[in-house]
Amino acid sequence: MSSDIHALSGAYALDALDADERAEFERHLVGCDACRTEVDSLREAAAELGHLIEATPPAGLRERVLADAAVVRPLPPAIAAVDRRRRRRPLTALIAAAAAVLLVGGGVAWHPWDRSSEPTTVTAADRVLHAPDTQRTGTVTLPHGGSVTVYRSVSLDKAAVVVKDLPDLPDGEVYQMWLQDSRGAMAPAGIVGKGVATARMVLDGPASAAVGAGMTVEPAGGSSQPTSAPVALLSFTDA
Structure with a gap:
């Protein structure tokens, strides 16, 4: 290196x-x-x-x-x-x-x-991160350490999250991502794998109309609606 x-x-x-x-x-x-x-x-x-x-x-x-x-x-x-x-x-x-x-x-x-x-693999997250129209939100540092950054491509209608150094959660809890619409409603967008501290993943659901993304701590398996206040809330309109 x-x-x-x-x-x-x-x-x-x-x-x-x-x-x-x-x-x-x-x-x-x-x-x-x-x-x-x-x-x-x-x-x-x-x-x-x-x-x-x-x-x-x-x-x-x-x-x-x-x-x-x-x-x-x-x-x-x-x-x-x-x-x-x-x-x-x-x-x-x-x-x-x-x-x-x-x-x-x-x-x-x-x-x-x-x-x-050694074929090169371009992941779905790579395509979002490097699309010509990609927007990058600010990076949010979580209360107990770690950071979250979200990228969105309107042309791909997708968003991707990059998490770094996430602290471990107690058994029975997971980090869950959400896409926020213009009314403030949150739609479930995927769960960060248990024990994954640093990773990138494409969020579930259409992202072109979303105004932001959030992360909450939820019961294992995730929730259909947030059950706790967001530990991270990121805006696309300010990106």
Whole structure:
């Protein structure tokens, strides 16, 4: 693992991290706006490059790309508020994005990070977190520790929650998520697994019309309506 986790944004955008690195970087990504911006910009650049005219790669290109990748040190994103529309991507970001182009020759597409024995899995929660129209609520710290952040994509009609370091509950109690409508009514949206301290999950139910999300402590198995005051209440309208 890199000593500077910010430097992994390019490799993460290209799905070039191993499982342990990806998991650690995703935990970092939840709380780092700069890295989320960097990852989004790299993926946008890679998508644009994917529309370039297809051509047969010259002989030896794959070997040269892999050799260069072994010695080029990626730069971390600048940890500062930036205007993405005006920000100029650093040269290393363009190099990383260029590596995402499919080199098509003889009908075979090749990715420089291809690891056929280790397919990359994009979860449903990943799709919500990284959708172009995703809104991110503020992060709420629970009274006894741990935090909750909710993401919503109107285009996907889905919301996802990211929980970190949730304290254990007594036997017979669970954390339950809710989606709140414009009248303030709460609809059950899923239960955080017992003993799960840090995780991400897609909330049940349509989210595009919701104005917020909440978390309560409920009896095991969950409830049809909240039976206690929310330990976290997050607003989409302020996101």
